[in-house]
Amino acid sequence: MTREFTENLEEIATFDFEKIDPDEKVEVNLKDLMYVFFTLQEYQRFFHQPLHYQNMKDIERFLGSVNEPAGFKLLYTSIHEKMGDMIPKHIDEKYRDGDFDSPKSPFYYDENR
Structure with missing residues (x-):
């Protein structure tokens, strides 16, 4: 295939x-929603301007790791901690079954x- x-x-x-x-x-927790919103906004603020990432080191610095207060930790927390409670169980099951x-x-x- x-x-x-x-x-x-x-x-x-x-x-x-x-x-x-x-x-x-x-219905979602407003504080969690704002965490996700500002995470996405931070990604937009960084990536909208190519001068912010002139080389791979700039991107690596922005992303950091899940253990650092940087982009990847923000994204990981948004997806796995904040948004998990926002998605209804029947949609989460479809997602986990690969429907999407x-x-x-x-x-x-x-x-x-």
Whole structure:
């Protein structure tokens, strides 16, 4: 089976979203939501300006590790600690079952690029 790659990351991130009721609502903790919001904002602030990452060392410094107060820890905490309680159980089960796994892989998985 040949693996298909795409540069359309939005297509991957929103794969099979038609399985989600567009009228379903959730209630979330405002402080947790703001943590996720400001995490995304920090990523945007860094990556919107190429002068912020002129070399690989700049990106490594921004990301740090899960043990440092840097970008990767913010992202990890947002996904695994803050957002976990925001996603309804029936959607989390679909996610864990692979229902939202795109058949395409992101272009950066392509070893031949």
